[in-house]
Amino acid sequence: MTRAPSTSTVAIHDEYDIVHVRHAAREAASTAGFSLVQQTKLVTAASELARNALVYGGGGQAEIAVEDLGGNPTVRMTFTDKGPGIPDIEAAMADGFTTGSGLGLGLGGAKRLADQFRIESVPGRGTKVEISMSVRRSSGS
Amino acid sequence: MAGVPIVNLNGVLLVTIQEELLDQSVSEFESELTEKVVETRARGVLIDVSVLDVIDSFLARTLHDIAAITSLMAARTVVVGMRPAVAITLVELGLTLPGLLTALSVEEGLSLLAPSPGPRRTALR
Numbered sequence: 001m002t003r004a005p006s007t008s009t010v011a012i013h014d015e016y017d018i019v020h021v022r023h024a025a026r027e028a029a030s031t032a033g034f035s036l037v038q039q040t041k042l043v044t045a046a047s048e049l050a051r052n053a054l055v056y057g058g059g060g061q062a063e064i065a066v067e068d069l070g071g072n073p074t075v076r077m078t079f080t081d082k083g084p085g086i087p088d089i090e091a092a093m094a095d096g097f098t099t100g101s102g103l104g105l106g107l108g109g110a111k112r113l114a115d116q117f118r119i120e121s122v123p124g125r126g127t128k129v130e131i132s133m134s135v136r137r138s139s140g141s
Numbered sequence: 142m143a144g145v146p147i148v149n150l151n152g153v154l155l156v157t158i159q160e161e162l163l164d165q166s167v168s169e170f171e172s173e174l175t176e177k178v179v180e181t182r183a184r185g186v187l188i189d190v191s192v193l194d195v196i197d198s199f200l201a202r203t204l205h206d207i208a209a210i211t212s213l214m215a216a217r218t219v220v221v222g223m224r225p226a227v228a229i230t231l232v233e234l235g236l237t238l239p240g241l242l243t244a245l246s247v248e249e250g251l252s253l254l255a256p257s258p259g260p261r262r263t264a265l266r
Contacts, residue, residue: 015163022161022195040195040226045235047197051164095235109198109234 007065011051021050025077028064032073033135042075042133045110047128049079052106057081057127063064074134085123145170147177149186153185153254154178158192174207178216185254186211189247191222201236208241217242221250
């Protein structure tokens with residue numbers, strides 16, 4: 001893949017936007033040349049994080065970028081919201097932790113599905129979650 | 142309206158999901174289906190998810206809940222046609238959905254739901 005990195009931004013304001021984020025993630029995964037299983041994992045992670053941004057963060061946006069990291073096509077997705085933030089990230093990452101109606105698998109699940117996962121949250125200011133997935137999984141880095 | 146057609150096939154409610162659903166539609170579908178189980182005294186529910194290329198934790202939880210709810214109403218739920226990539230993803234997500242009956246095709250699902258010979262809901266005459 002030699003094309004220039006492409007980025008799309010999807011606003012997350014309502015449930016339709018969760019579907020829009022899924023579609024954008026699917027397109028990016030297909031552009032990057034992901035296998036069907038990888039595509040499914042990426043789209044599922046996107047769905048979890050978009051719902052989190054909507055339900056807990058009161059909305060926000062998803063930025064989805066296809067990058068060519070040293071010839072290893074990678075999709076990077078960044079979800080930001082200006083919600084109440086997460087006071088205890090460690091607790092929020094644990095399976096089964098939920099303050100809403102979900103199963104509490106959103107954050108932990110997205111982390112397991114992705115190659116890389118990063119979360120920053122400032123109480124009162126919002127949350128930013130970034131995940132990335134590459135065609136060739138990074139091992140031990 | 143959830144927009145998910147529910148067809149009664151001799152006591153089994155056949156539900157074919159036809160497109161990607163909104164969260165709201167998923168919730169409406171759950172209540173519509175459970176009401177229909179009571180209304181039709183169905184002994185089974187067959188949910189065909191073969192069209193879905195993604196099942197996230199919200200939809201998976203709903204499928205699991207529907208199975209639990211219908212079982213309290215003496216009906217069994219079978220989820221049919223889950224795609225391999227979806228199954229792999231759900232397990233990685235941590236959702237093994239124990240207790241959820243599954244089948245690969247509608248036919249196999251129907252045979253799982255065949256009437257049992259026991260006295261389970263014999264009409265009083």
